[in-house]
Amino acid sequence: MFEEAQYFAPVATRDDGSVVVELASGHPGFADTVYRNRRNAIAALALGHKPGEPIPHAEYTDEEHHVWALVMQELAVKHDKYAVREFIDAAVRLGLPTDRIPQLQEVSDLLKPITGFGYLPAAGLVPLREFYGVLADGLFHSTQYIRHHSVPFYTPEPDIVHEVIGHANTLASPRFAALYRLAGQAARRVETDEALEFVSKVFWFTLEFGVMREDGESKAYGAGILSSSGEIEEFRGMDIRPLDLKAMGSTPYDITKYQEVLFEAESFDHLEDVVGTFWDTCDDDSIARLAASR
Numbered sequence: 418m419f420e421e422a423q424y425f426a427p428v429a430t431r432d433d434g435s436v437v438v439e440l441a442s443g444h445p446g447f448a449d450t451v452y453r454n455r456r457n458a459i460a461a462l463a464l465g466h467k468p469g470e471p472i473p474h475a476e477y478t479d480e481e482h483h484v485w486a487l488v489m490q491e492l493a494v495k496h497d498k499y500a501v502r503e504f505i506d507a508a509v510r511l512g513l514p515t516d517r518i519p520q521l522q523e524v525s526d527l528l529k530p531i532t533g534f535g536y537l538p539a540a541g542l543v544p545l546r547e548f549y550g551v552l553a554d555g556l557f558h559s560t561q562y563i564r565h566h567s568v569p570f571y572t573p574e575p576d577i578v579h580e581v582i583g584h585a586n587t588l589a590s591p592r593f594a595a596l597y598r599l600a601g602q603a604a605r606r607v608e609t610d611e612a613l614e615f616v617s618k619v620f621w622f623t624l625e626f627g628v629m630r631e632d633g634e635s636k637a638y639g640a641g642i643l644s645s646s647g648e649i650e651e652f653r654g655m656d657i658r659p660l661d662l663k664a665m666g667s668t669p670y671d672i673t674k675y676q677e678v679l680f681e682a683e684s685f686d687h688l689e690d691v692v693g694t695f696w697d698t699c700d701d702d703s704i705a706r707l708a709a710s711r
């Protein structure tokens with residue numbers, strides 16, 4: 418669903434030091450003062466976090482834990498049907514709690530021994546270069562709040578459901594984790610903004626919204642699809658095209674709607690050969706040549 422670096426409710430620090438998350442008037446939590454105060458408090462935790470320190474503990478209400486439980490239950494059934502095997506196996510290995518929202522520190526502690534990945538709390542917008550760059554170090558920037566409890570299956574922005582059910586489960590696969598790291602190394606290697614955007618778009622159409630052939634069917638491996646109970650039911654009806662670096666790096670997308678154009682790998686090996694190799698070897702020049710090619 419989301420590009421973490423691009424689509425956050427803006428976070429502002431006022432003169433008195435208080436932190437405010439600016440929700441749009443159409444946001445499901447807009448009129449809920451208690452929810453908004455909690456969003457502000459959670460954003461302040463992330464802003465106060467120093468690298469190397471434990472991730473601060475976020476408080477959630479019972480209603481919010483219930484949202485997590487509902488979504489976990491709903492998605493588990495859909496993952497069995499629509500997710501690639503590598504993801505399903507990784508989710509079993511990670512063993513996220515099903516009845517309550519895990520703390521990000523807890524998610525990090527579960528992931529570390531499996532693939533070495535850890536989480537960093539993000540209050541709001543993380544610059545593209547920073548968000549992608551730290552993937553090379555095995556670090557993943559993540560929001561800590563959860564969607565508004567009035568609409569458990571909808572969120573207009575990336576929340577902990579997306580970040581953890583979508584991304585942490587994927588990051589518990591050594592093969593996927595290696596691809597995340599390669600994307601991070603590519604982001605660190607390129608210098609121009611154009612090349613960085615190309616790298617991030619390839620990430621978008623693969624690790625966020627990628628699909629793959631498996632046992633003669635289209636299966637999802639992108640965290641955006643795998644964390645959305647609506648989108649996971651719809652992706653097979655979208656315009657599914659073969660994996661194509663130039664097309665992925667230059668196709669526009671709208672983060673506020675279901676993705677209508679998707680790119681499908683023939684297999685995991687195919688994904689690694691094409692996208693893994695691209696991230697492993699690309700630089701400003703090779704990306705400029707690719708973007709200009711027919």
Ligand SMILES: [Fe+2]
Nearest residue numbers: 419421625640
């Ligand atoms: Fe994401």
